[in-house]
Amino acid sequence: MEKIIVRGGHQLNGTVRVEGAKNAVLPVLAASLTASEGTSVIKEVPVLADVYTINEVIRNLNADVEFNAEKNTVFVDASKQLETEAPFEYVRKMRASVLVLGPLLARYGHAKVAMPGGCAIGSRPIDLHLKGFEAMGADIHVGNGFVEAKVDGRLKGAKIYLDMPSVGATENIMMAAALADGKSIIENAAKEPEIVDLANYLNKMGAKIIGAGTETIRIHGVEKLYGAEHTIIPDRIEAGTFMVAAAITGGNVLIENAISEHLRSVISKLEEMNVTVLEEDNGIRVIGPKELKSTDIKTLPHPGFPTDMQSQMMALMLRAKGTGVITETVFENRFMHVEEFRRMNANIKIEGRSVIIEGLSALQGAEVSATDLRAAAALILAGLVGEGHTRVTELKHLDRGYVNIDGKLAGLGADIERVDENGDVIAPLEEVDYNKARIAAEL
Numbered sequence: 001m002e003k004i005i006v007r008g009g010h011q012l013n014g015t016v017r018v019e020g021a022k023n024a025v026l027p028v029l030a031a032s033l034t035a036s037e038g039t040s041v042i043k044e045v046p047v048l049a050d051v052y053t054i055n056e057v058i059r060n061l062n063a064d065v066e067f068n069a070e071k072n073t074v075f076v077d078a079s080k081q082l083e084t085e086a087p088f089e090y091v092r093k094m095r096a097s098v099l100v101l102g103p104l105l106a107r108y109g110h111a112k113v114a115m116p117g118g119c120a121i122g123s124r125p126i127d128l129h130l131k132g133f134e135a136m137g138a139d140i141h142v143g144n145g146f147v148e149a150k151v152d153g154r155l156k157g158a159k160i161y162l163d164m165p166s167v168g169a170t171e172n173i174m175m176a177a178a179l180a181d182g183k184s185i186i187e188n189a190a191k192e193p194e195i196v197d198l199a200n201y202l203n204k205m206g207a208k209i210i211g212a213g214t215e216t217i218r219i220h221g222v223e224k225l226y227g228a229e230h231t232i233i234p235d236r237i238e239a240g241t242f243m244v245a246a247a248i249t250g251g252n253v254l255i256e257n258a259i260s261e262h263l264r265s266v267i268s269k270l271e272e273m274n275v276t277v278l279e280e281d282n283g284i285r286v287i288g289p290k291e292l293k294s295t296d297i298k299t300l301p302h303p304g305f306p307t308d309m310q311s312q313m314m315a316l317m318l319r320a321k322g323t324g325v326i327t328e329t330v331f332e333n334r335f336m337h338v339e340e341f342r343r344m345n346a347n348i349k350i351e352g353r354s355v356i357i358e359g360l361s362a363l364q365g366a367e368v369s370a371t372d373l374r375a376a377a378a379l380i381l382a383g384l385v386g387e388g389h390t391r392v393t394e395l396k397h398l399d400r401g402y403v404n405i406d407g408k409l410a411g412l413g414a415d416i417e418r419v420d421e422n423g424d425v426i427a428p429l430e431e432v433d434y435n436k437a438r439i440a441a442e443l
Ligand SMILES: CC(=O)N[C@H]1[C@@H](OP(=O)(O)OP(=O)(O)OC[C@H]2O[C@@H](n3ccc(=O)[nH]c3=O)[C@H](O)[C@@H]2O)O[C@H](CO)[C@@H](O)[C@@H]1O
Pocket: 022, 023, 024, 026, 096, 122, 123, 124, 125, 126, 127, 128, 129, 130, 164, 165, 166, 167, 168, 169, 190, 194, 301, 307, 308, 330, 331, 332
């Protein structure tokens, strides 16, 4: 089993560049299936296991997909007749596979996708996605582990109110509505930057979407969409993770390519903790203080504090003076990393949907297991300031969403290496990384 080994105590300094956003590229690649003519060229695609998985999903549906990993570019030609069924083997690996439902249903009047189960962070139903398709005239049947949606002719534009601003439901419904007959309105829509990125791509394909990024999205359905060129936005969660890495080690790091407008809530919490955050022309500079001050955080849909930064900020609060509380409101079970932090001597306890963090824990290196993608990053961050060696296992989670994080942290001065099951160091080279993401997707 591969591990990342971190030896704590090194300040991070220098410049690191963030990749294109995982959570933007997955819906964009799913949306490429709506183009019945032309090729889409998607740029700034991060070389992640999840990207290989979504590429396999759409390839399996009969689209032509070429991933030039060295150039971070994916070409998709979905103009052939597509299959309309996505099997469990893909949805099992990556829940975002359900995002092919909307495009296939809108283009062919039929889609069948394995029901995604829950995962380590919560039960994660897709009822709101289905409610939206139903409002547009689809019949939904759930059985034998699949969800099947059918409509005679085209979907009909509809007004859809989301009970909560689900990111995935907003994306799936927006893609379906882009090819529906007539006008749709999504109310209480998710406002994440990744929603805006998807709407921009769809509009380049010929869709007519306005209001993405606000709580009301209006979509005038069109008959046909065309392949288009699109550049994925930078990954705000990867950026936030490096911001915490700089802050926790008292370092000075320029996070190139990070967009401050996407990170307002994270920046404001870091500032409350005495971290200096400077918005520069080409990114965000983060300078860690001598002493971090604790704060309270509540995760919320955008523009609130992102749940995908919750575990990383918890690592930071372990090293802050005072008591802090983190409340998770987006997912019901996203505290699996707390037990792992405890192994590192963290003074921390769960109370319902909150975690109470008694600051200034003298963190000690330990063998810890990544329970989900962001927990993996958070344990590495804690390891940067732990005494001795921290060994992080279950790296399959990490490879879903971070490109070469060990190499990037090493470049900033961290003492970190990735070793294989024999204990041999795996050099953090780009070529090795490309392979790693592909292999992780195949597992
Ligand atoms: C690939 C991707 O972009 N993943 C992100 C996306 O996940 P995802 O799109 O799955 O997250 P949602 O916004 O849909 O989920 C938020 C909450 O709504 C609930 N819910 C959602 C849909 C539904 O039909 N019914 C329902 O009850 C979920 O269980 C969860 O409690 O947004 C999350 C919230 O910012 C992020 O943590 C994930 O990183």
